[in-house]
Amino acid sequence: MSTRRKFMRSAGIISLAAAGGLASCSKQSLKYGDRNFNFNQQAFLFPKLKVSHDRVIRETVGLRPFRKTGFRLEKEMLDQKTIIHNYGHGGSGWSLSWGTGNMASDLAVATGEKKVAVMGCGTVGIATARLLQKKGCDVTIYAKDLHPNVTSSVATGTWSPSSRVIEEENITPEFEDKWTKACNFSYNAFQQLLGLNQIVTWLDHYRMSNSESYSSSHSSKLDIPGQLTNNEIVSPENHPFNFEYVKRQTTIVFNIPSYLEKQLNDFLKYGGDVVIKEFKTLEDVDALPEKCIVNCTGLGSKALFNDDNLMPISGQLSFLIPQPEFNYRISTPDGYAIPRKDGIILGGNAIRGNWDTTPDPAQTEKVVNALMDVMAQMKS
Numbered sequence: 297m298s299t300r301r302k303f304m305r306s307a308g309i310i311s312l313a314a315a316g317g318l319a320s321c322s323k324q325s326l327k328y329g330d331r332n333f334n335f336n337q338q339a340f341l342f343p344k345l346k347v348s349h350d351r352v353i354r355e356t357v358g359l360r361p362f363r364k365t366g367f368r369l370e371k372e373m374l375d376q377k378t379i380i381h382n383y384g385h386g387g388s389g390w391s392l393s394w395g396t397g398n399m400a401s402d403l404a405v406a407t408g409e410k411k412v413a414v415m416g417c418g419t420v421g422i423a424t425a426r427l428l429q430k431k432g433c434d435v436t437i438y439a440k441d442l443h444p445n446v447t448s449s450v451a452t453g454t455w456s457p458s459s460r461v462i463e464e465e466n467i468t469p470e471f472e473d474k475w476t477k478a479c480n481f482s483y484n485a486f487q488q489l490l491g492l493n494q495i496v497t498w499l500d501h502y503r504m505s506n507s508e509s510y511s512s513s514h515s516s517k518l519d520i521p522g523q524l525t526n527n528e529i530v531s532p533e534n535h536p537f538n539f540e541y542v543k544r545q546t547t548i549v550f551n552i553p554s555y556l557e558k559q560l561n562d563f564l565k566y567g568g569d570v571v572i573k574e575f576k577t578l579e580d581v582d583a584l585p586e587k588c589i590v591n592c593t594g595l596g597s598k599a600l601f602n603d604d605n606l607m608p609i610s611g612q613l614s615f616l617i618p619q620p621e622f623n624y625r626i627s628t629p630d631g632y633a634i635p636r637k638d639g640i641i642l643g644g645n646a647i648r649g650n651w652d653t654t655p656d657p658a659q660t661e662k663v664v665n666a667l668m669d670v671m672a673q674m675k676s
C-alpha cells in the first residue's frame with residue numbers, strides 16, 4: 297500500500313473519530329451491557345424456539361434409579377467374590393458418574409485384582425470402566441442393554457448433581473461428604489471433555505416464573521457454590537420473556553449420543569471388552585470369571601440385589617427437530633427446553649414409583665403448549 301493511501305486511511309479514521317464515530321468508545325463512557333445484547337443490532341440474541349406439535353420427532357420415558365437414602369457405594373462379599381456397588385443415582389447419575397466411578401474404582405483397585413468386571417453399560421458403568429482402565433485394570437463390561445436402550449440414553453443430560461439424589465431428611469454428614477467429593481471429581485472430569493466435538497458444552501439457563509419461588513427438583517441442602525456461575529436475577533429490560541421473575545445461570549449440558557459413543561469407543565480402544573449378558577440371579581453374578589465385580593446396573597439392582605430402597609421416578613421427554621441457532625435453555629413451571637445436538641429436549645415431569653415407560657401424549661401436549669405460549673409472548 298502506498299504511503300499516500302496509508303495516510304488517507306488513517307486520516308479517515310481520525311476524522312470519523314473526531315466526528316463522534318468513536319467518541320462513545322472512550323474509557324469513561326464504555327459500559328458493558330448484558331452479555332446477550334448485540335451492540336451492532338441493538339437487539340437481544342435470543343433466537344426463538346421453533347416449537348409446535350408437528351416438530352415433535354420422538355418421545356421417551358426413562359426411569360430414574362432413585363434411592364431414598366442416596367446412591368449405594370460400598371463393598372459386599374458374595375461367596376469368594378467382591379461386589380462393589382455403584383448405583384441408585386436418581387436424577388443425578390450423569391452428573392455424578394465420574395465421581396462415584398472414581399470411588400468405586402478405588403475400592404476395586406484396593407482388592408489387588410487386575411481383572412475386573414463391570415456390570416452395566418449406562419453412563420455410570422462406562423465412566424467406572426474407563427477409570428478402572430486408567431488405574432491399570434483389565435476390564436470387561438457385562439450388560440443386557442447398551443445405548444440407546446439404557447436409562448442414561450433417555451436423560452436430559454445436564455449438570456444436576458443434587459436432583460432427586462436422596463430424600464432430604466436422609467442427608468447425613470457421611471453422605472454429604474461422599475456427594476461433595478463425587479461432585480468435585482465429576483465437575484473437573486467434565487471440563488476435560490470440553491472442546492471434543494461438543495460432547496460437553498456450557499450454555500445459559502433462564503429460569504422463569506410469575507411467583508418469587510422457582511420450582512426446582514434440586515436439593516435445597518446440597519450445594520457447592522462456585523461450580524456454576526452465580527444464579528443472577530435478570531431485569532426485564534435485559535430479557536425478552538413475559539415473566540415477572542427471570543434468573544440466569546450458565547450450566548453444563550451433555551450431548552448424550554455422541555458422549556456415550558465416545559466413551560464406549562475409548563473403552564474398546566484401550567482394550568476393554570463388552571459382553572451382552574443378563575443377570576437373572578445372584579448365581580449368574582457368582583459365575584463370572586472375575587473375582588472383583590463393580591455393580592452399575594442402576595434400577596436393575598432392585599430385583600437382582602433385592603434393594604427395597606430403590607424405586608423408579610419416571611420422566612418423559614419429547615424431542616423437537618434440532619435447531620442449531622437455539623442456544624440457550626429455558627425452564628418454566630410447566631416444562632423446559634434444552635438444546636442438544638440430537639434435538640431440542642422438552643421435559644419436566646417426574647412420577648414416583650411409576651414403572652410404565654409408555655409416553656403419555658397428554659404430557660407432550662402440555663409441555664409443547666406451555667412453550668408455544670412462552671414463545672408467542674416473547675418480546676421481539
Ligand SMILES: Cc1cc2nc3c(=O)[nH]c(=O)nc-3n(C[C@H](O)[C@H](O)[C@H](O)COP(=O)(O)OP(=O)(O)OC[C@H]3O[C@@H](n4cnc5c(N)ncnc54)[C@H](O)[C@@H]3O)c2cc1C
Nearest residue numbers: 358389390391416417418420440441448454575594596611
Ligand atoms: C427423564 C430423565 C432425565 C434425567 N436428567 C438427568 C440430568 O439432566 N442430569 C443427570 O445427571 N441425570 C439425569 N437423569 C438421571 C440419569 O439418567 C440416571 O441417574 C443415570 O442414567 C443412571 O445411570 P446408570 O448407568 O446407573 O443406569 P442405566 O443407564 O440404567 O444403566 C444400567 C445398565 O445396567 C444394565 N443392567 C441392568 N440390570 C441388568 C441385569 N439384570 N443384567 C445385566 N445388565 C443389567 C442395563 O442394561 C444398563 O446397561 C435423568 C433421568 C431421566 C429418566
